[in-house]
Amino acid sequence: MKLIYQNMLGFLLIIVTTISIIGYSEIGYARNQAYMQNYQRMEGYAESLGDLAEADGKNGTALLNNNFLNQLEFVLHGEDVHLRIFNDKNEQIYPKVNAKVQLSKNVFATLKTGQEIRIQNNHNEQSPIRSTKDAYTGVLVPWMNGKNLVGVAWISSRVTHVERPIYMAKRNLLRALLMTVAVGLILSFIISYYSTKRIKRLSRATQKVASGNFNVQIQHKDSDEIDQLAENFNKMVQALKRSNEEVKAQEKRRDQFMADAAHEMRTPLTTINGILEGLQYDAIPEESKPKSIALMQRETKRLIRLVNENLDYEKIRNNQINLIKTNFNATPILQDLKSQLSQNAEKANDELEVIAPDDLPIYADRDRFTQVMVNLVQNAIQFTHDGKIEIKGERMVHATVLSVKDNGIGMSKDQIKYIFERFFKADPSRARMGTGESGLGLAIVSSLIKQHGGKVTVESEPGKGSTFTVVFYDKGFEQFVEK
CATH class of the missing domain: 3.30.565.10 (Histidine kinase-like ATPase, C-terminal domain)
Structure with a gap:
């Protein structure tokens, strides 16, 4: 995968991860707020009805007749609120049904102590209220007259109604995520293109150096690590240029040495060969032979010295x-x-x-x-x-x-x-x-x-x-x- 796509993918992963974390937190917060507001609203209704029930000291639920409760439920129908009323004997008195409807003993015992119960979703296994066709959320509020239980109000609403703002928040989050991804794609492409463009420039310069051009220099602004890399590249090229010049100088001196050595060896060898031929064919006068032999000895020593110096240097250089x-x-x-x-x-x-x-x-x-x-x-x-x-x-x-x-x-x-x-x-x-x-x-x-x-x-x-x-x-x- 090209570097530009790697950078873009990295930017997008960061954006999506960040939005997901924020969205998850916001949705959780919105859900908690929605249920908390629903509980408070229903508890307010229950407390108001409880005040009416406590107004009659003889029969606390007498004022809450069916006609009044029907009218009240009709009014609250727009808010998807439903009522159930139980008396102090755990009998459902509203709405009236043919069968006997009661709360579970554990739930009723808890309510008799004056504690209210909140139900987030009665379809959950841990719900104290049995499951219904539709999922409901609500509160069970006991009406107390001192320490005596007067009645119980079960005020509920469909879960779908409570979570409607949450669904809207999820849709808004999805739209925001899509828009963010689109904008992130554009911005990440621009940023990645700018970075990879400078890296490509370094790559092209490296190719030139590899081809033997040591005059390459990259302009930079000293603003980030890539500029620092460019500066180090320039220093490296300058060092390579100096090294290359020294190598060429060494080669030139070596060639000169080989030429000098060949010249130095050729002269004594030519002299020695000439004297040997003269001796072979008696071309050298008898009186000149001692001088010729002495000259041949000097030239031979000169060759030996030249060879010995090279051998000596190699031994010294190699720690031998x-x-x-x-x-x-x-x-x-x-x-x-x-x-x-x-x-x-x-x-x-x-x-x-x-x-x-x-x-x-x-x-x-x-x-x-x-x-x-x-x-x-x-x-x-x-x-x-x-x-x-x-x-x-x-x-x-x-x-x-x-x-x-x-x-x-x-x-x-x-x-x-x-x-x-x-x-x-x-x-x-x-x-x-x-x-x-x-x-x-x-x-x-x-x-x-x-x-x-x-x-x-x-x-x-x-x-x-x-x-x-x-x-x-x-x-x-x-x-x-x-x-």
Whole structure:
């Protein structure tokens, strides 16, 4: 069933249920009022007749002769009122009949005590008066002279006469229900159409997003839950758009990496193949063979390094390495690092400087710590020429902080956003042979730092250099994050 019909059905059920409850209550109230007014009216007639009966102290019913009662019943016939009079001996004296008519002993005993009896419908099983052809309602009123019973007046009326207003109320209620249902149908259709129209708009927008259109935005007024849903939909589409753009950027960087990797592999492979062919056909002079073999070894190591970096990154990213963390002094490692990379720095005319205390305690995996710092310094050398690279280490509360600062080409905010992602190169055109040329160095750094429970940050401006900062926390103070 469509939503518009579900809403309409819901509105109609509420309307019909409400009208039914109200109508049932009103009809019950009208029935009670009708019978109560009828009782009061008949009791008034009975009391008036009782006053006449009590006027004669010798024979209380003498004044109520047949002629008077016939005239009285004729007058009350328009109101469908009927009279029966019983004397103090439980004998019906009006209307006179050949057979002896009496009230039941229980009823008469109750009346002798001065209590009156109300009869709602003498067709009911609990009625104290026997059933008649037509259903009657009425009252039995005792006439008392002190404590003595003078007589009993049974004044009754047909139930159909009393319930005539109730029948009219039922007809009016039915008409009101039909009119309410008709009006409710129209109003529920309008309200449901308005609601479903906005939902359909959301559905059409969802289809557009599913087809790849992430520029969809829904106008809303922030007035109800559907507008809130529209607002959340807009936020979702914006997030999907950003995610899609990042995925495309990742794909572009991956394609660029594959192209760079293919280029990097093709060059050494071509060199190696050329040398091997030269050796095979004795095309290389004897004096040049040592240089050719040395070149082939360097190119082979270059290929091995490229493959190892990819394999290493995959292991680190998938938590397939075991960190053996210990407490050690980081300063000697930083000094060794300076010595090992000084030759690469001299090629770029860069100056390396280590600023750290003689004793710099750190809690980390020694080999992986060395790998992190090598990658950071190599990255700084790669993008710095005729500059200075500062390697700084210091202690803070429950942690050791190390930074690598350079005054090289720097990075923009967009580049900083992706700098720790795989395959990303801040400036591929300036990448040189050496560690970091694959675009994996900083991605490896980020993964290793996370597994250590530390953190890594970068600050940079184009043309002003970059500063990479890593924090290794002491044992028990690591800040592990969800991967």
